Amino acid sequence: MQNAIVAAQLTEYADLLEIQGANSFRVRAYRNAARTVENLSSGLETLIAEGADLTELEGIGKDLAEKIVTLVTIGELPALTELREQVPTGVHEMLRVPGLGPKKVATLFHDLNVRTLDDLRVAAESGKVAELKGFGKKTAQSILEGLALLDQQGKRYFISAARDVAEALEHDLSQVPGTHQVAVAGSCRRRRETCGDLDLLAVADDETALMDRLAAHPLTEKVLARGETKQRVRLRNGMELDLRVVPSGSFGAAMQYFTGSKEHNIVVRRMAQQRDLKINEYGVFRDDVQIAGATEEDVYAAIGLPWIPPELRENRGEFALAESGRLPRLIERADLQGDLHMHTTATDGTASIAEMANAAKERGLKYIAITDHSKRVTMANGLDADRLLAHWQEIERISRGLTGIHVLRGIECDILEDGSLDLEDHVLAEADWVIAVLHYGLKQPRDQIMKRLLNAIRNPHVDAIGHPTGRMINHRAGADIDFDTFLKAAADHGTWLEINANPARLDLDDVHAAAARDLEIPIVIDSDAHSVNGFDVLEYGVDQARRAGLRSEDVVNTLPWPDFWERLQRRQPTG
């Protein structure tokens, strides 16, 4: 059973306990455990098989360790099954309705016997909901609106879409007279793969003017809530955005607070407590006297820490690194010297070899690999051996006419369902660069997926595995990979691994990229560009690498040209 599934079941357990009115700290314990499991770099199956003591994991004690072992070995948790019998699925689903939390859901279930979302709609329309104690007409109305929006509300948006909107609003709001600062906070600033909503912070003399401007902004659809310091709106793309106006002396504290993550901030505030300090969004306080808060650096300094990059603020080890002065200097977009995964009109790209090379050069890249599809990808007009050899000749010809950029003859070679590669070894041997990928049969059982990946890793002509899981964010799960085995094999055979920068992929993810780095596996960050503008996604790949804590030296395509080429030759078999 995959860690993500175990985590989901623990979260469900917490939800159901909460609806039943269980002790909130007990509920939190299940949520914390779910989080710990989700962030493990090793598979629970492997850990348990090796006899690891799960109680050594953060937030997991004797009881939860037993429950997790039961889940992984038997495949289900009797205690969860029992809870599910007491709380119908539809009641659990009601938690997704905006404005409904565990208390109101429990009241609806117990007092009105509402068991499904349909029941809920009927009850709200009939006026029964409005009659409940603690409810009212507005609550009933907001439930109906929430039901109508459920599909969109649950949606999370690609980091690319979130950044576009957030940065546009950041710019436009900063133009409002009397506005001194506007900045993006929240998960968008932490560069999560997806964002559920957006957070903007501002320092302004006239918060009314600022909120009015946001309310009237073309990107805004509706004002959902408005107070003296905070306004929440729904944007036309369906995202919700919070704008908070804070005093300038609190700006750093507010940035720290609203950047999160929640888990990171819980630790920050606990550390503050231990120093008899209190930290909230207004500042750092000792005996109700503010001692810091204008900048984030001051806030961290108050608890004895250096400033921590937002991408690392997930309570996944950043505090230990900060305390010991070992925070990494994270990779930046400008560090990338090359891009090793892209397509041309030879298959499903929209630009020629020369156009891609020139576009890459304009974006500051010094070398690229043209990696069109292999023949299995018929939909994209994939290349067979003959067409590929001709394509490589063309690449060589064009490359000779270019200055300032080196163009490698590459191929994105499919790893077929039976585990073989889509091109023969003697063809691959002629390539400068081979990136092997799974495109088809992603739903095969783990054993077969692993057989395919290990075959590719062991092939001496395969330089890297591209978008290893094949997942598409918000669309499909990736292949079922035993990452412990996969990463060890890559390390043993000197095979590199890709972080595919396409915002729908971002594959490897941050947890696995960090695990790969720990094994000293070289990482490549690639655009997978299909057009001249396709290079622009590289920044999202860099974001993902930063969340993994990667430094420039962990990413092999940060090497300048001759060094990269030499490094690649050392990787490849001689002869």
Place this chain on the structure above:
DNA sequence: GCCGTTTTCGGCCCGACTGTTTTCAGTCG
């Protein structure tokens, strides 16, 4: 349910906004 260089019991992060109240509970981030 977890956790412990003061603890095996008694804590567990903090504040804004809304709706339904008339001092506060619930939800959200």
